[in-house]
Amino acid sequence: MGFRLRLALFFVATLVTVQLLTAGLVYEVTRRALVTEGERQLTANAQAFVAQMDDISARIAGNVEVLSLDYALRSAIAERDRGTVLSVLRNHGRRVGASRMLLIGLDGTIEADTADATTTHARFPFPDLIDSAYDRRTAAVVALDGKASWMVVVPIYAPQPVGLVVVNVPLDDALLAHMQQLSALPRDVELAAQSAPGHWAVVARGDRHTGLVDSLVASGQGLPWKPLLTKVDGQEYMVLAQRLKQPKQGTPVVAVLGYSLDHALRPFRAVAIAWAALLALGLGVGLLGVWFTARSVSRPVEALAAAARRIEAGDYRAPASMQRRDEIGQLANAFGTMTAAVHQRELHIRHQAMHDSVTDLPNRVAAEASVDQSLGGDGMDHGALMMVGLTRVPEIVKTMGHALCDRLMRDASERIRRVAVDAYLARTSDAQFMLWLPGADQTAAVAAALRILDVLNEPYQETDVSIDRLPSVGIAMAPVDGSQAGTLLRHAEVAQFAAGGSASALSFYDAATDPHRPERLSLMGDLRDALDRDGLSLHYQPKFDLVSQRVDGAEALLRWNHPRRGWVPPDAFIGMAEDTGNINRVTRWVLASALAQAQQWIERGLPLHIAVNLSTRDLEDADLPARIGGLLSIHRVPASCLTVEVTERAVIGEPDIAVRILRQLAEQGIGIAIDDFGVGQSTFAYLRHLPVSELKIDQMFVKHLATDPNDRVIVRSIVDLGHQLGYRVTAEGVEDQGALDYLASIGCDHAQGYFISRALPAEAFAAFVAGQRGHAAAGAPR
Template structure:
């Protein structure tokens, strides 16, 4: 029921959301178009209002000037001016100023000096503030808007004749709030109007604000006044604002009329439309919600029935679905659902067969084998044997004969193993391996079964005129000794099978000590990094005996690791893994630094011992290696000739160009270069003539039995002669008896190294040895 309600709700929400979206988009479009039209009309209306306001100001100027001109014809005034009767003039000007609405009247002499001022008696004797208005007053009537003390005035200047010009009457009509409101009413301006003056550089200030006091000028403080209609935000409301310059005296601060038109007031008539739209939206939402709910209800019941059937299918119940007696899409869906359930059942059976069986041999696969082993364990089986059978030549057979023949071969191999190991649970583990699980078998029974399987597979596979030897190899892992989990037992069986593949005997038991993948070896790498970080490694030095003088004049530095829990870790347990994981370069850097430092200490004590340090293939790929070694030699003050680096032929073959550059850089430093394990590489002579080598080290396989093996003597003699002809020193490794030592001396070998001379020693013991054993005979 919860699913049905959820579907109904989602459907209803979809319809409602669609309706709301359409309505909101429509409203936004209508609002945008309406607002744009109102703004355009407001801009036009604002420009018209500005012109009307200017016309009202001009009309005011004409009326005031007319009254003043009538006053100028007054005989008593002209006589008083001519007789300089300032008291009479003051009285006449004040009375007349009251009649014309002036707050200030002035009489200005022909010399531009104020003679009478009705507002400020102290102004008498001062220069007229707006001389540019007085310049043309006798030619024509002059009037302009001026700014005095941050207030705006309409100034009219009229000449006085008696009958010659005797002075100028200046009328100051204040452009204050009351006058501004009066002009606004006369011109029927629909918006707000204010006057702004700019007395200095500080910005515009309001000189008059009309009746509404919208604060247009104050709200635009710090902004440029718009000389063309523009939208501005004032007190949280949007206004169309226009600044109209007024005619003014040149000597006055600027005065402008700022007109504002509220967009909110313009949009007020549309509120009824918005309310009507909101009502329609609410009704539409209600109708849409009811319709969506009814539609979802008609769909939810058959959907619930199908959902119940789907849950039965999920649980593995493929019974026939209930059929819907309807011909619409839901009826078609129910029919298709029933067909799908039947198809899923058939495919599931097929997939189950494929998931647990090999497609080529039809034997159980690795997954099935693991399940069988785990079932035997859970059933209480106490012991058993797992036999992993592999074909050594499988890759060659595939490459040569193709996959079709190989598949037929695998079917034959499975059949042979099944015939000779009938009691075993047989499975195909990989493309090249079969596994036979023998629950309850001991080691003797496991070996007997393994030998029967090997005998059966040793017979060649014959098809037409083709005869194929499979060369089987078989590994055995015992349960529970080699693992209690099926996956572990299979993995150990594979390790044993790989071990048998690489040995002369095609049968091997799992040996944890030789398992290259055991977890202890993997954890060893992390512990090696920690040992490098905390300086827990040491170098031991194996002496090199100069056969001519029978004195020790060199050593080979060999890494030793005293593990706090494992004790002494053999180099073969971590050197190879360090190379595989990339830690070998850190190990080499540490060995170089430690070896050079020790050689420097010996050198300072007068003990001249050349120290040899081994380099890996990764080290020869580091172009900065010569610089690194050069810095170490310089830091410790060791002559470069006291250091030798040992390389193998395989290390050079990996990246020959980079290796050649690195070796040349080391040779240019004066560092000796020795080729280690010489004679066992695949390209020794091909690369030898190109390497800047100073020494060859004969591999110990040719030296260990030198005293009694004539072939080894011939090989060693040839290498020594070759090295001497090329100008190289020759060192023989692996000297384990006096006979080998004497043979090397007789052949003419330069140095010998091996356990007969000395095992690798700590630095503290080596100094004493070098003097005690100096005369080996």
């Protein structure tokens, strides 16, 4: 529903609501006034009805008094001439409209009855009327045989009372209709006689048969002695019951008067029809006026809404100018000004979001979008992406501050622009630039990279300042190294990091040496599953005692047979486990498995010494000594049977913590061996503080021991040093008999290497040891 229609409907609904409320209020006020008027009229009509009945009784009484002066009647009464009496009574009754005339004796017996001869000598049924007739005119309404009549009693004097004349005037429908015509009685009048307690029967009605009494009796309300508003045949009536004068012994007769509210409201229908017509006309005219008003208001608003939708879609055309001076015109002008301002700000924000603030070059986000667009358009699907890194930028920032570093980076960007005019240049990080050479091959990429290295190797000069940037360039080729910008950027960064440590400062991406391959991430999850499901295994490389010429120990080496990749080299996951913090779980598993295997060998009569490697992170675990002690206790393995091997790098990383943990292990009787001895830088600085029991000479000095005199000098020196410090010495990487013989000749304690045996599964290792000891017992040569 549009704004225009809503505005029009609002005005129309308001108009209709006001009119309906006004009509309802007028109707309610009129109805209340008519109800009040009905109550007043009913009360007045009831009193008028009684007054009319009194007038009728007075008129009849006057006529009877004239009758009482008739000499013939008095003579006939005195002579007991019943025939003359009846004749006179009939004649007179016709003149006054009576349906029955009676002559009552002074003793209360009926002496003559013009309607029923059988009642002669019967007692008059209403003696209280006779008693009061001598004092005043007596009249009452009586009900006999389901009919009502007005009974007037007048005494006859001659000159003393000689009898009483009773005139019976019928109160029927005709009389009530006649009374309605002669007075202001309501059209709805009914006379009802009580036939039984709570039950009333209609004995006479006016000129309309409304059924007031029947409706009241049927509803159980009873007759109302005060004005009552009720429903009669679906119409609203004000009803009032008026008691009439009655003899004590007579059946109660009442007059029920009704006032129809519907009939009273009928004159107002014309007013209601006229009002409805005026309302319809006003609604029509108002609707047209409201529609035109809403249209004049909504059109500019709709135009502004359309302009807002265009702005939302990126179309910043200003809305059409409106020649209006009102508030809407002011809003339109302000909207146009705002649109232009928003457009300018968005352009500025977009430029800031997509460019580097120092060099004004595109940033990484813009570079990715541009490279993706280049790879996907004009059939171009190959090119070279170069990542240029300035190695010394972090040091420059710390030493000289950001301001000089920013000037240095601006100078670097200008130098790169001069030698790589056709390349797309962007700054992707604080110390890196990216160049995209669409369509370039490796030769063109190398040529561009060498030009960039030449210009960036020239020192940056300022007053009293000359700074070398140490640039390095990594190159990723599309589509070989990736078909999307994000992948190419990541691979070029890997190559640039590799180039930073090379002599040429230039390197192409090599997937085989990439330590950040995505599959390595999933490999860590697989390693955790392997630890949970016991998917790892230990192989044991024999340690050969050069003195006794027998195997007396083994080094536990971790092996992983991946369900999909097969055997995974330890170098492929041990480093990741250290980086991700999972190495502690791996070490705990290796220790528990190695000690459990040592217990089995001890039970089988093979008391072998077990060596387990610890990582740098293991030496940061303060609970490690207690954990190893607990494992030794659980598996019932002597502490002297266990040696932990640590590298020089592990000790150098956190020397204080490492020394404290190693001393706690040595205090338990566990051996401490320095692995890969001889390739570190600072071992001698800590060696005198470590509780070392064994040195293991790195294999790089042992592999060519039989042929290289320099290696012999080094190995002999290490063996002599170790023995003088009280350490055992083990040589790793023995691969021929000459090396083994030389180690034995210089007093080396143990040897390890493929010449003795590769690392073997537990059962194969036990068989190897048993076989080796059998040969030694038989005196067979090794």
